[in-house]
Amino acid sequence: MSVDKETVAKIASLARIQMDDEALERMVPELNQILGWVEQLGEVDTANVEPMTAVIPNTLRLRADQVNVDPKTGGDRRDDVLANAPAAEHGFFGVPKVIE
């Protein structure tokens, strides 16, 4: 399978990366080279193979259903959470207007 400029533009839009015409043109052959190379995976018969879900057998743990057991991951950290925000206002993340 190969991609054209229109497809790359669509992927870039899905990935929320703005790309001008020149950047799109440049990306088309690069992506096609990589996609052409991974195509070889189609040679392998995987009809009876389960896709990998965990490399090391491990069960997901559940933490106790309690608030703030670990202060590092618990609540009451609003100011820390906002400390690196480009536009924190009144204790919230500021974003451009999204509702008219």
Place this chain on the structure above:
Amino acid sequence: MTELTNLGVAAIRDGVKGGDFSAREVAEAFNANVAAAADLNAFIVTTPDKALEAADAVDADRAAGKELGSMAGVPIGMKDLFATRGVQTTAASHILEGFTPEYESTVSSNLWAAGAGMLGKLNMDQFAMGSSNETSYFGNVTSPWRRPDGSNTPMSPGGSSGGSSAAVAAHLAPAATGTDTGGSIRQPAAFAGITGVKPTYGRCSRWGVVAFASSLDQAGPMAHDVRDCAIMLGAMAGFDPKDSTSLDLPVPDWEAALNSDMKGKTVGIPKEYRMEGTDPEILKSWDDGIAWLKDAGAQVVDISLPHTKYALPAYYIIAPAEASSNLARYDGVRYGLRDLPEGAGLQDMYAATRSAGFGDEVKRRILIGTYVLSAGFYDAYYNQAQKIRTLVSQDYDNAFKQCDVILAPTTPTASFGLGEKSDDPLGMYLNDVYAVPASLAGLPAMSVPCGVNSEGLPLGLQIVGKAFDEQGVMNAGLAIEERAGFTAKPEKWW
């Protein structure tokens, strides 16, 4: 007195403990080397005061007769992928420039608790995506090694942990943290003539490590020799409830159990790794390694890992897919860069921010990942790659019925000049052809220096072990180290 900056982790720890020198003297010596090595561009930020502060705490503890930690008095370099409280953490990207975490990664916390200090944050490939350290927003790292042909071509320290490998090789730090998603500890270790260990997936917590491909990312030590790596890995590893894939297992005392006697051990040699066109010098170093392990008492058997050739292409679907998902968090809202063009809405802000903040290689991988996960292509690409990952893992299960560890080259070539491969993304990916299969299977693996090629550049050998058997891997590494007699050092030019 010996030059303090020539010492490794064990020698510094023992010397500080024995009172041969103070932790402060060690930190001052390495701080001076770091300050004098700007030409290598190995650090994004330096933190000499942090190194001194940690050293003073160790000296005070010693004076007070307190027990010292396993890394007491050892100043280290921290890859800029680890969140460090109050110290800029960028993953070598523009989008995280200025990001100053309010928290500390588990691995770095563990190291500070063991008495280590921080010399600074090490440069790397942007978001750990790259094999030559040419994708950093903060400029290339230059290897301390040069070809002895007088051309002075700047050489690649490998990647993505290229700042780590350059800093250790140049004696700016006795050891450094690295992370390995598809070879990012082992390949730079091989390029720089140092030792690096990627432990079993889950040994070291991923909490506070900037995520690239979460099912593959694993932290590990990079240092001068096997013993130093064993000590440092012991300090880094351990169960962490804050990482859902952390292994809930005790951390063995790897250093105490180091043993290079390979009697009764079987070493597997994978025939699929003798790929067409492999550099004959790499093949020769592999033969040397086989002879050394036999000399150490090991039995050597041929094994087959039939899906080897599919591991790398499968990796270049899985890793970008996870990256496209993980890197969705960089949106200009919560942290990092925001690019808000005049009159732009929310969606435009996302797209402008990510366009300005990510480098070309990061964009390329996000686009690949977005494509292979998109409707209509998911089964053909992503699901097929995950099935092949199962087959690669089963290959190892079968091989380990016949052998205890596997020996292979770390890389298909020695280091190359910066810029010599950077316009060929696919050619660059092939650097990790030997390293990626163990990553896909989550297995412990290491690179140990074994000699130099005809250009005088270091080569590494790779050992892969069974899950949880870091000990077996490091023991075989030690057997090679003792026999390789690798003493080559880069001549100082910086």
